[in-house]
Amino acid sequence: MSEYAVREELPTPETFVALREAAGMAERSVEAVERGLPNTVYGVTAVHEPTGDVVGMGRIVGDDGSVYHLCDMAVHPDHQRRGLGSRMMDALMAYVEETAPPSAYVNLMADVDGFYERWGFEATAPASEGMYYRVE
Template sequence: MEYELRESPPTVSRFLELRAAAGMSERSREGVERGLPNSVYAVSVVDDAGETVGMARIVGDGGAVFHICDMVVHPDHQGQGLGSRMMDALMDWIGENAPSQAYVNLLADVDGFYEQWGFERSAPASKGMYYRVSEA
């Protein structure tokens, strides 16, 4: 199978489908509809049948802070190096566009993957924290 890396986010529906297929936490359609167009940079991987099978994006303020998120490869297409291709594209973009001293972070869910791009654990110097808005 052949894959094409595209510099664009997936559709809202496919974004939600990919997260669900990979067992990632749910996002509301409204939130995704608002958020995807505000990506600083996004990539998708499309298979030779034209189906989007991977995605990753960068969000942030475009200058001082960048957050890599929504990195997912559909389970049927894992093991093909697609995650590495997407990370290469994201880090190439960071290298070309982020100013000196910019802060780039991510929440890693795969041990030993992101270190190859220079990422380091922040603990014990800092701790990752989160807050999720609940339904009203």
């Protein structure tokens, strides 16, 4: 039996910020996270059951109909390589499969080569190009 559970819940803002930092992801302020988390369409956490620590997270934002954006996928480095990212993606994609209507657009910004393709994701180039703007 796994010592980890994937739960349909969101981390606290402080845990969210700490997980992103530990995973080497771009910084988010606690204020931004406090405002953003309640707008989540669906989210999951990975919990190390012996300690109760939240060691992973992932969520979907969007309009819950025509657009779904998978984001904030992170697993603390001390708990990587145990299948937690795959288990969280399975849960996120199960939500999409159960709720998204035909023609819904599901996207993400991939930062791990060869990971998301297992769930049917494809590079958008050359048909389209990902872009971003960060508020300073």
